[in-house]
Amino acid sequence: MATALSGTRQRMEDVARRAGVSQMTVSRALRTPDKVAPGTRARIVAAVAELDYVPDLVAGGLATKRSRLVAVIVSTLENSIFAATVEGLTRVLRDEGYAVLLGASGYSRGTEEELIRAALGRRPDGLVLTGDLHTPAARRLLQVSGIPVVETWELPEAPLDLAVGFSNHQAGAAMVHTIHGCGYRRIAFVGTAAEDDRRGHLRREGYRAMLAELGTGPPRELTLPVTVAGITDGPVALDALLATHPDTDAAFCVVDGLAAGLILACRRRGVDVPGRLAVAGFGDFDLAQPAGLDITTVRVSGLEIGNFAGTLLLTRLRGERVANAVHDVGFSIIRRSSA
Amino acid sequence: MATALSGTRQRMEDVARRAGVSQMTVSRALRTPDKVAPGTRARIVAAVAELDYVPDLVAGGLATKRSRLVAVIVSTLENSIFAATVEGLTRVLRDEGYAVLLGASGYSRGTEEELIRAALGRRPDGLVLTGDLHTPAARRLLQVSGIPVVETWELPEAPLDLAVGFSNHQAGAAMVHTIHGCGYRRIAFVGTAAEDDRRGHLRREGYRAMLAELGTGPPRELTLPVTVAGITDGPVALDALLATHPDTDAAFCVVDGLAAGLILACRRRGVDVPGRLAVAGFGDFDLAQPAGLDITTVRVSGLEIGNFAGTLLLTRLRGERVANAVHDVGFSIIRRSSA
DNA sequence: TTGAAAGCGTTACCAG
DNA sequence: CTGGTAACGCTTTCAA
Numbered sequence: 001m002a003t004a005l006s007g008t009r010q011r012m013e014d015v016a017r018r019a020g021v022s023q024m025t026v027s028r029a030l031r032t033p034d035k036v037a038p039g040t041r042a043r044i045v046a047a048v049a050e051l052d053y054v055p056d057l058v059a060g061g062l063a064t065k066r067s068r069l070v071a072v073i074v075s076t077l078e079n080s081i082f083a084a085t086v087e088g089l090t091r092v093l094r095d096e097g098y099a100v101l102l103g104a105s106g107y108s109r110g111t112e113e114e115l116i117r118a119a120l121g122r123r124p125d126g127l128v129l130t131g132d133l134h135t136p137a138a139r140r141l142l143q144v145s146g147i148p149v150v151e152t153w154e155l156p157e158a159p160l161d162l163a164v165g166f167s168n169h170q171a172g173a174a175m176v177h178t179i180h181g182c183g184y185r186r187i188a189f190v191g192t193a194a195e196d197d198r199r200g201h202l203r204r205e206g207y208r209a210m211l212a213e214l215g216t217g218p219p220r221e222l223t224l225p226v227t228v229a230g231i232t233d234g235p236v237a238l239d240a241l242l243a244t245h246p247d248t249d250a251a252f253c254v255v256d257g258l259a260a261g262l263i264l265a266c267r268r269r270g271v272d273v274p275g276r277l278a279v280a281g282f283g284d285f286d287l288a289q290p291a292g293l294d295i296t297t298v299r300v301s302g303l304e305i306g307n308f309a310g311t312l313l314l315t316r317l318r319g320e321r322v323a324n325a326v327h328d329v330g331f332s333i334i335r336r337s338s339a
Numbered sequence: 340m341a342t343a344l345s346g347t348r349q350r351m352e353d354v355a356r357r358a359g360v361s362q363m364t365v366s367r368a369l370r371t372p373d374k375v376a377p378g379t380r381a382r383i384v385a386a387v388a389e390l391d392y393v394p395d396l397v398a399g400g401l402a403t404k405r406s407r408l409v410a411v412i413v414s415t416l417e418n419s420i421f422a423a424t425v426e427g428l429t430r431v432l433r434d435e436g437y438a439v440l441l442g443a444s445g446y447s448r449g450t451e452e453e454l455i456r457a458a459l460g461r462r463p464d465g466l467v468l469t470g471d472l473h474t475p476a477a478r479r480l481l482q483v484s485g486i487p488v489v490e491t492w493e494l495p496e497a498p499l500d501l502a503v504g505f506s507n508h509q510a511g512a513a514m515v516h517t518i519h520g521c522g523y524r525r526i527a528f529v530g531t532a533a534e535d536d537r538r539g540h541l542r543r544e545g546y547r548a549m550l551a552e553l554g555t556g557p558p559r560e561l562t563l564p565v566t567v568a569g570i571t572d573g574p575v576a577l578d579a580l581l582a583t584h585p586d587t588d589a590a591f592c593v594v595d596g597l598a599a600g601l602i603l604a605c606r607r608r609g610v611d612v613p614g615r616l617a618v619a620g621f622g623d624f625d626l627a628q629p630a631g632l633d634i635t636t637v638r639v640s641g642l643e644i645g646n647f648a649g650t651l652l653l654t655r656l657r658g659e660r661v662a663n664a665v666h667d668v669g670f671s672i673i674r675r676s677s678a
Numbered sequence: 679t680t681g682a683a684a685g686c687g688t689t690a691c692c693a694g
Numbered sequence: 695c696t697g698g699t700a701a702c703g704c705t706t707t708c709a710a
Contacts, residue, residue, distance in 0.1 A: 008485070012687070012688070022696070022697045028696085036695070055688080056688065057462075057688090058397055058400055058461060058687080059686070060687080060688050061688085061702090062703070062704085063690075064702085065702070077425055078423060078426060084416070087415065087416045091443065099440055099441075099442070099457060099458070099461060101438055101440055102439045121393050122396050123395060144347065144391050146347070292631065350703060351703070360680080361681050362703090362704085363705085364679085366705065367680085374679075379679080395702090396704090397703080398686090399704050400704085401703080401704070
């Protein structure tokens with residue numbers, strides 16, 4: 001067997017020479033095997049193996065004007081829920097021969113625009129974004145590019161193109177409905193003051209809407225003076241809650257991290273959960289439950305969003321029409337022991 | 340201002356026409372601005388902006404034979420520790436104009452080989468892998484490709500090229516040393532029977548080596564009949580431990596998930612931690628601690644591995660030499676209340 | 679300082 | 695079934 005030297009990139013021409021055919025025939029043997037005589041094909045396949053030949057998709061892409069590349073831009077991978085989306089996406093796309101180009105914007109719209117620009121330079125066949133907040137320049141770039149775009153984790157009013165997500169508003173309302181169904185009547189919402197926390201904002205609106213619908217008194221809202229609420233904010237949240245709305249019997253937290261903190265704070269202070277105070281969260285973060293924090297929460301599958309976004313994109317890339325531009329993957333209310 | 344039509348991809352030629360220069364001059368204005376007359380340059384820059392022109396890096400790459408692409412193949416992103424590595428990598432590489440091509444092998448060497456083959460077809464300038472276990476064909480492909488390769492999370496004896504990781508053996512030994520330093524003398528190791536769990540195996544060897552060094556009696560090893568030990572294996576592990584080595588005073592678990600399970604099992608059975616049994620883990624998984632499981636553990640920074648791998652790769656891509664092919668990022672022992 | 683021509687490695691298209 | 699030729703959109707090289 002011939003040994004390919006280190007660093008020696010083989011070209012189609014080399015394979016052709018070795019198989020005693022023209023370069024064009026090699027190309028055909030690789031792309032449309034049944035249009036090549038079996039014997040010829042066999043020789044070519046052998047030559048490919050002997051030389052460890054790997055076709056140059058860059059050159060191929062230039063010729064076909066299709067890169068078989070999909071750019072995926074997420075805010076961060078640290079959040080395992082986005083990681084799941086990316087993983088689902090890569091899997092679905094890989095099966096159809098698409099590769100994923102990854103970018104992390106770090107929650108900055110400006111960075112996202114830069115990443116979009118950089119990605120577009122690679123001539124991807126499609127693009128996937130998280131969220132529906134983009135700079136005007138980014139929107140224009142995407143429009144001009146003419147490739148299918150999927151926005152994820154949100155149900156935009158004016159989607160750029162396609163979208164796969166769920167309704168934070170509906171989910172917020174549904175959770176309140178569930179809590180109410182358990183008999184609680186003085187339900188508070190614990191959120192943050194972050195200006196651009198649209199998701200939290202929508203959840204809160206869902207809370208208000210359902211409260212109004214159920215006719216369960218005025219909203220009891222607690223707004224923590226932090227940008228991102230987490231497990232460490234539990235004690236402060238509990239203090240504030242008991243101070244401002246002492247008769248509250250259930251707290252719906254804008255994220256599970258906060259709910260976890262609240263529950264831990266309750267344990268420390270001897271506040272019975274859910275006896276004295278029921279606690280619900282949002283997000284179903286991975287380890288809270290196994291770690292013994294049995295939080296009633298709203299769950300959305302990141303993997304499902306990724307898978308669906310991939311499928312939608314593939315449909316488009318095949319040239320088929322997509323019936324609904326905006327797809328709602330829904331959510332589940334997970335009832336555990338905290339409420 | 341001219342409006343670029345949707346789907347109208349602009350070429351350099353279009354920009355050139357608009358600026359009244361040759362295409363070559365546009366190329367120069369973009370890549371080596373100071374080799375173009377200021378006036379000309381200004382007209383070109385204007386034309387670029389007006390047309391929303393984004394250079395085609397695919398075509399450029401074909402011409403220069405440099406793709407400015409780095410392929411990253413991880414086993415999974417679900418594990419947030421790898422996600423951090425990928426995020427660090429993308430950040431470091433992006434700053435130098437490199438994009439990241441992502442693949443998830445799902446812990447299969449065969450899939451990894453496929454992904455490597457697919458990635459190589461994109462002619463990346465570099466490649467990053469997790470682990471040091473690859474099929475022979477994969478190794479050959481990588482050798483032939485002639486591009487720099489970084490293996491991460493491991494310190495391979497025979498690296499393909501470069502490597503960034505830490506020593507599981509050393510870390511295992513260090514943890515035993517720490518536990519011993521706290522006064523415990525009957526230290527057990529709780530691991531799995533998985534054939535290919537090399538990391539766990541190395542940790543166990545570290546455990547044995549340190550035990551021998553300290554002269555602290557014969558090893559007390561518990562091997563769970565599972566492939567991946569997790570939080571649900573706690574009760575079984577505790578039973579087995581108390582049955583086989585009833586006088587054990589400290590348990591070093593091969594992963595934090597298992598340690599968490601063990602601690603929860605202890606709580607349920609009224610076994611005092613660390614009074615009756617100290618428990619230590621490995622990995623410092625994100626939520627155990629905030630969730631109230633205060634596990635003494637070994638911590639390795641995924642972000643640091645990613646950052647360093649990126650830096651190493653960039654050095655190589657710049658054509659500079661790298662002094663040490665294998666880089667050890669080390670680990671930290673985090674002492675918390677469980678031991 | 680600018681431009682023309684010749685690739686880069688592949689595929690589309692048309693002949694044979 | 696097979697092969698030649700012309701793109702693909704850029705950069706390299708050489709001339710002006």
